[in-house]
Amino acid sequence: MSRGEEQEDARGPGAGGEPEERPRRRFELDDRGFNEVPAKYRKFYRRPEGPGDKLGPNEVLCPVCKVIVRSPRELREGDRIYCMACMTRLRVTRVGDGLEARPEY
Amino acid sequence: MAETVEDVHQLDPLELWEHARSFEFWFGSVQGYLEGSSYGRHPEVPEKVTDPGERDRLVTALCNYCVGETIALEGAGALIRVAPNRPSKVFLATQTVDEGRHLEVLVHRLLELGVRDPEAEIERRASPGLREFQRRHQELVRGEDWEAALFAQNVILEAMEFSVFHRHAQLADPRTREVLLGIVKDERRHIGFGENELGRLLTRHPAVRERLARVRRELDPLVMRSFEEAMRELGAPEAERSDLARSYLQAVERLGFA
Numbered sequence: 001m002s003r004g005e006e007q008e009d010a011r012g013p014g015a016g017g018e019p020e021e022r023p024r025r026r027f028e029l030d031d032r033g034f035n036e037v038p039a040k041y042r043k044f045y046r047r048p049e050g051p052g053d054k055l056g057p058n059e060v061l062c063p064v065c066k067v068i069v070r071s072p073r074e075l076r077e078g079d080r081i082y083c084m085a086c087m088t089r090l091r092v093t094r095v096g097d098g099l100e101a102r103p104e105y
Numbered sequence: 106m107a108e109t110v111e112d113v114h115q116l117d118p119l120e121l122w123e124h125a126r127s128f129e130f131w132f133g134s135v136q137g138y139l140e141g142s143s144y145g146r147h148p149e150v151p152e153k154v155t156d157p158g159e160r161d162r163l164v165t166a167l168c169n170y171c172v173g174e175t176i177a178l179e180g181a182g183a184l185i186r187v188a189p190n191r192p193s194k195v196f197l198a199t200q201t202v203d204e205g206r207h208l209e210v211l212v213h214r215l216l217e218l219g220v221r222d223p224e225a226e227i228e229r230r231a232s233p234g235l236r237e238f239q240r241r242h243q244e245l246v247r248g249e250d251w252e253a254a255l256f257a258q259n260v261i262l263e264a265m266e267f268s269v270f271h272r273h274a275q276l277a278d279p280r281t282r283e284v285l286l287g288i289v290k291d292e293r294r295h296i297g298f299g300e301n302e303l304g305r306l307l308t309r310h311p312a313v314r315e316r317l318a319r320v321r322r323e324l325d326p327l328v329m330r331s332f333e334e335a336m337r338e339l340g341a342p343e344a345e346r347s348d349l350a351r352s353y354l355q356a357v358e359r360l361g362f363a
Contacts, residue, residue, distance in 0.1 A: 035137030035138050036134055036137060036138060036290045036293065037130075037133070037134050037137070038130060038132075038133025038134060038136075038137075039133065039137070040108055040109060040110050040133075041110060041113050042137070044110075044113045044114070063355065063359070064296060064297050064300055064356070064359075065267075065293040065296065065297055066352075067293070071112070071114055072111070072112050073112075079114070080114065080118075081114040082113055082114055082116070082121060083297070084113065084121075084125060085293045085294070085297070086293045086294060086296060086297025086298075086300075087122075087125040087126070087294060087297045087298060087301060088297050088300070088301055089118060089301075102359075103300065103301070103304060103359055105300075105301055105304030105305045105307075105308055
């Protein structure tokens with residue numbers, strides 16, 4: 001889970017590219033010990049922490065290398081994010097009640 | 106690049122694409138997990154392998170990992186010449202360094218376990234399937250077949266190594282575990298590079314897909330069988346062994362080979 005939720009932000013598209021009315025929550029990212037990318041990028045990633053580990057609204061699993069990608073703002077369908085651990089550009093999609101990331105080559 | 110990044114996901118994609126393939130990026134990445142280590146682990150980690158049977162099974166697994174790393178070392182180095190652009194050539198140079206390091210730390214682990222002649226031991230214990238994969242991969246590399254060689258190496262071989270090393274690390278003694286987990290961290294970059302390069306190529310040239318599908322049908326059973334044998338030797342439960350290929354199968358499905 002991400003800690004440090006601090007403010008709201010209405011930027012970015014919602015599902016289907018339409019703006020969502022509800023503002024996005026923003027998150028203060030802390031360093032969670034992910035040491036596989038240069039120091040300036042580390043806070044944007046963390047490792048899965050076992051079966052009880054639930055993804056926060058600003059987090060999604062990289063399907064290529066299984067690292068959790070974190071964003072300083074709440075993620076929504078259509079967002080583009082980067083997994084620097086495996087150098088993959090990802091598109092956030094909605095699957096059921098949750099969000100998944102899919103590579104965009 | 107600035108030293109602080111407010112939001113990595115808002116950076117320019119082209120700038121990131123090239124930066125992530127650079128030695129500058131590679132240095133910053135490996136520094137995080139290799140600094141202070143010696144032969145892939147911290148020097149104070151104790152030796153816990155004392156049972157002769159456990160030692161013998163571990164030596165067999167490590168010998169086969171050495172074959173896999175040799176395939177990747179020779180392949181990554183040779184493919185620099187045929188890579189289609191400068192960032193890919195530079196990335197393959199970093200991968201060549203990674204693969205050389207993997208081979209070195211695995212051989213060092215064999216020496217720690219009392220293997221006197223690692224080359225002879227690797228030759229004696231190497232799986233025939235992995236040797237056949239090596240022979241076919243060398244043909245693809247010598248034929249300068251960029252797409253097929255990259256697919257065989259960075260998708261089939263690296264994805265299987267990623268899964269097997271990760272699982273083996275969970276079962277392994279502390280020294281072997283640390284060595285394997287360090288390798289897995291490098292493998293993330295390699296599998297990502299392979300999938301992304303091929304994904305872009307297949308989007309632009311879909312006709313390549315059928316040729317790569319033939320390569321897959323020929324080569325992936327060789328690697329799967331070899332690593333499944335290795336995991337059986339290490340005592341992984343049957344259900345888990347069949348699960349080993351999942352990460353690899355997901356990758357080929359994303360590339361459209363399902």
